[in-house]
Amino acid sequence: MVFLTLFNLARNRGPDKYWRVQQQLRMSWHFRTRTRTCYRIGMNVVNKALMYSYNGRKLKKEQMKYLWNTRIEAGAGEHGLTRRELLEGLARSDILLDKKVLSELAVYEPRTFQSLTEIAKKTMSDTRVGKPLNVLYEK
Amino acid sequence: MSHHIIPSGFVRTVLQNGVGRHICQLQRLTLKFCKSTVGSKGMRDFIENNLLDFTRKNPGVVVYLQPRRHRTARLVAEYLNGDVHQQYVNNFSEEEIHEWVKLLRSQSGQKAVRLRKYWHTDNPSIQGIWTPMTNRDTELNIKAFPDKSLSAKLLEESTASEKLLQKAAELRSKASQSEN
Numbered sequence: 001m002v003f004l005t006l007f008n009l010a011r012n013r014g015p016d017k018y019w020r021v022q023q024q025l026r027m028s029w030h031f032r033t034r035t036r037t038c039y040r041i042g043m044n045v046v047n048k049a050l051m052y053s054y055n056g057r058k059l060k061k062e063q064m065k066y067l068w069n070t071r072i073e074a075g076a077g078e079h080g081l082t083r084r085e086l087l088e089g090l091a092r093s094d095i096l097l098d099k100k101v102l103s104e105l106a107v108y109e110p111r112t113f114q115s116l117t118e119i120a121k122k123t124m125s126d127t128r129v130g131k132p133l134n135v136l137y138e139k
Numbered sequence: 140m141s142h143h144i145i146p147s148g149f150v151r152t153v154l155q156n157g158v159g160r161h162i163c164q165l166q167r168l169t170l171k172f173c174k175s176t177v178g179s180k181g182m183r184d185f186i187e188n189n190l191l192d193f194t195r196k197n198p199g200v201v202v203y204l205q206p207r208r209h210r211t212a213r214l215v216a217e218y219l220n221g222d223v224h225q226q227y228v229n230n231f232s233e234e235e236i237h238e239w240v241k242l243l244r245s246q247s248g249q250k251a252v253r254l255r256k257y258w259h260t261d262n263p264s265i266q267g268i269w270t271p272m273t274n275r276d277t278e279l280n281i282k283a284f285p286d287k288s289l290s291a292k293l294l295e296e297s298t299a300s301e302k303l304l305q306k307a308a309e310l311r312s313k314a315s316q317s318e319n
Binding site for chain 2: 026027030049052107111
């Protein structure tokens with residue numbers, strides 16, 4: 001082969017139009033109006049949907065963490081602790097339960113959660129440095 | 140959006156199958172094959188060697204043989220929940236078909252989807268799910284409403300009158316100390 005320019009410029013242009021349209025229709029079947037059936041009209045909407053699902057995966061983690069924190073704070077507050085005190089107390093007692101499990105215990109096993117708050121209080125008062133014991137821990 | 144396109148689900152058993160007695164979910168197994176073509180050879184060998192053992196071990200499964208001329212070999216499994224699973228086994232060896240038959244027998248008829256959680260329980264709580272009354276004083280159960288103490292205003296800090304009284308008490312104690 002002597003003249004290779006044309007061959008070097010050749011590119012794979014992707015799948016046939018039918019398959020590209022089918023892929024979009026598979027992603028847009030649950031939309032409203034013509035965005036559901038028409039390729040050009042639904043193109044941008046499908047792109048947006050993909051973008052939202054990408055971002056949503058990160059947001060879900062943030063929102064679940066926020067929910068767990070809220071539940072732990074509520075549970076700890078019922079037993080006279082703040083969230084930080086509870087988590088600090090558990091960490092000092094070498095209890096490595098994570099926030100997901102703690103929030104589930106607060107909801108489904110309230111007595112176990114109460115015991116954990118007691119442990120946290122005791123450890124915080126035992127390992128307290130300097131200042132005298134606060135009324136908060138002497139219940 | 141992607142949950143509409145790629146379905147997902149949770150771990151399920153059909154009517155809590157293994158909790159009490161385990162019931163084989165495979166209702167009917169149909170073996171379709173050709174008597175002459177090469178592709179059905181594995182199937183024919185399977186029928187000759189392993190099929191009767193399978194039927195004796197699984198009396199609850201109905202097995203049909205459908206020899207059809209010039210058709211590809213396949214296994215059609217019908218489950219108790221109505222689902223039908225077709226498995227093409229053309230040009231498979233006898234051992235492979237045996238493995239597929241074992242798989243079809245052990246499956247429930249549910250569709251294979253992405254599992255969102257790898258665990259499931261019908262009884263998530265042993266101590267009882269939290270209610271607003273869980274950590275409250277049980278005296279509330281025998282209170283007669285309306286109750287004056289419970290209807291009293293909740294104050295985080297003391298009222299102005301109480302603060303003045305406190306200050307007066309402090310001054311009095313200071314005065315008595317200085318006298319002494």
